[in-house]
Structures are given as structure tokens and as C-alpha cells.
Amino acid sequence: MTVLNPAFEEYAEFFVGTAGDFLCSYPPPYFTVGGNKLVRSKYYNFIKYLSKQKLLKTQEITRKKPFSWLTYQDIAQIKNGSIVCFQGWLFRDGWFVEDLPYLHKYADQIRAYFAPLERYRINVDRLILNLKDNSDMLVGIHIRQGDYAQHQKGRYFYTTQQYLEVMNSVVRLFEGKKIKFLICSNIPQNPSLFDNFNCGFGSGHLIEDMYAFAECDYVVGPPSSYTMWASFYGDQPLYMIRDVNKTINLKDFVHFYEWQGIFHERDDWSESFWEWTHAR
Structure with a gap:
């Protein structure tokens, strides 16, 4: 699975893992295309437009409860090779609790990706x-x-x-x-x-x-x-x-x-x- 994070456009220019990749993808791709604030902003707004027009399959992350991948019920519906847009800012809520073992296990990789320039x-x-x-x-x-x-x-x-x-x-x-x-x-x-x-x-x-x-x-x-x-x-x-x-x-x-x-x-x-x- 590859994750693209267009919503990170405001902070992407600060980090080793994202500054040279306007897609803000993880795992980092073999070939990257750099970007700037303008390019990232247009990319982000384009994805939002596709989602709003229902041209991308979109999963809404609501504010009903804290989000956690460990308890996310709809993940089984995501097919291999498909593109799914997740919308909502609550991904981080609960990540220090339910996902703490993974945060600990992959700490070195996470730190390397988000190392400052x-x-x-x-x-x-x-x-x-x-x-x-x-x-x-x-x-x-x-x-x-x-x-x-x-x-x-x-x-x-x-x-x-x-x-x-x-x-x-x-x-x-x-x-x-x-x-x-x-x-x-x-x-x-x-x-x-x-x-x-x-x-x-x-x-x-x-x-x-x-x-x-x-x-x-x-x-x-x-x-x-x-x-x-x-x-x-x-x-x-x-x-x-x-x-x-x-x-x-x-x-x-x-x-x-x-x-x-x-x-x-x-x-x-x-x-x-x-x-x-x-x-x-």
C-alpha cells in the first residue's frame, strides 16, 4: 500500500521525506518530482475537487469518535490496486494510544522520514x-x-x-x-x-x-x-x-x-x- 498525503502541503517543504516529493508519498518512491508551495497547493485542491465530484472513491473520517486504523471497519472493503481518498483531519486522534506499539516498532523509520532539512x-x-x-x-x-x-x-x-x-x-x-x-x-x-x-x-x-x-x-x-x-x-x-x-x-x-x-x-x-x- 502506498499513501499519498496531499493535505501535508503546508509542511512538506521542511522534511527530508517530503521536500523533494510533491506527492508526499510513503513509502518514498524511486523517482520523485519536486514541488513548491504553489504546486502542492494546486495538487491538494485538485484532489479535493476530484473527491467532491465523486470522481475518487472517498472515505469520510467523521468526528463521531477518535480514529484508529486498528478499529477502522471499512478497511476490508479497500481492494488491492484501488485508489481511495480519505477525508477528515482526525487521523491523529488516538494514534498515541491505540497505535503506540507500531509507533515504537517503526520509530527509526518515522524519524528518518520526518527529519528536518x-x-x-x-x-x-x-x-x-x-x-x-x-x-x-x-x-x-x-x-x-x-x-x-x-x-x-x-x-x-x-x-x-x-x-x-x-x-x-x-x-x-x-x-x-x-x-x-x-x-x-x-x-x-x-x-x-x-x-x-x-x-x-x-x-x-x-x-x-x-x-x-x-x-x-x-x-x-x-x-x-x-x-x-x-x-x-x-x-x-x-x-x-x-x-x-x-x-x-x-x-x-x-x-x-x-x-x-x-x-x-x-x-x-x-x-x-x-x-x-x-x-x-
């Missing part, structure tokens, strides 16, 4: 080298505000002051260690607010910040697939802030292969959410 890796390596100089450990802090003010009615929106308190909790947890923090945020932060900490700031680039988190010894942030991916890619322990007032314990940091999740469904899908736990 060299120009981003160089920037990440330079940043991490500077940050790790003269420190015992590097802790990434993901300050996600902006969209999180409205997301799930602000369930995981925390003020900068609250993040500072979380950082204080980290310092107390690793008392006696020279800790340096990497601060990355989706909105500009006032650097002077962090003067009491030994820290540096990410470049602000979507990919560079995420892959810089992957190089940290520990990662801290609100529940988000952004830091979950960084934790997976770098195989580094992650602490998801669900209670901003909680005193952090070392056992609260978990590796990706320990994740478990409980899905809380609400009548209003936008209020449905995952509560991430771990296997211990």
Missing part, C-alpha cells in the same frame, strides 16, 4: 550547543498561548507568570543542578520576565523550535501534539501541564512509549479532549 538542523544544532554549554541539563519550556486562549475554552491556557512558577518547580525538583531553560512560544515573550532563570530562547521558527525541544533533556508544556512529537522524535521525557499549580515530581515526566490516554467525549466536539496519563 539540513538548513534547519544546522540552526537547531547551533542553538543547542550554545545552550548546553556550562550547564548540567537543558529543560524545554513550551509557552503555548495565542490559540490556546480559545482552544477548549482555555482549558490549557496559562499566563506567563504561571509558566514562571512551573519553571521554579523544575528548579526545586533538580536542586543542585545547573539548569538551563529553552523557552519557545507561539507569541512573543518579554525576555526580562525570565531574568531570574538561566535560559535562552528559540528562533521562533515552527520546525526549529520543535526539533530544539527534541534535543532537550526534559520537555515541559501544556498538552499538545507539538511537544509530544518533540518528545517522540528525541526520545526525551515530557511533562504535560494539566494542573498548573501542581508541584512537579520526577515520575511525572514520561517517555512516548509510556503514554496512555483517556478520551473524554462531549456533545460539542470542540470540548472533547484527551487526558494523557502514563503506564506506570
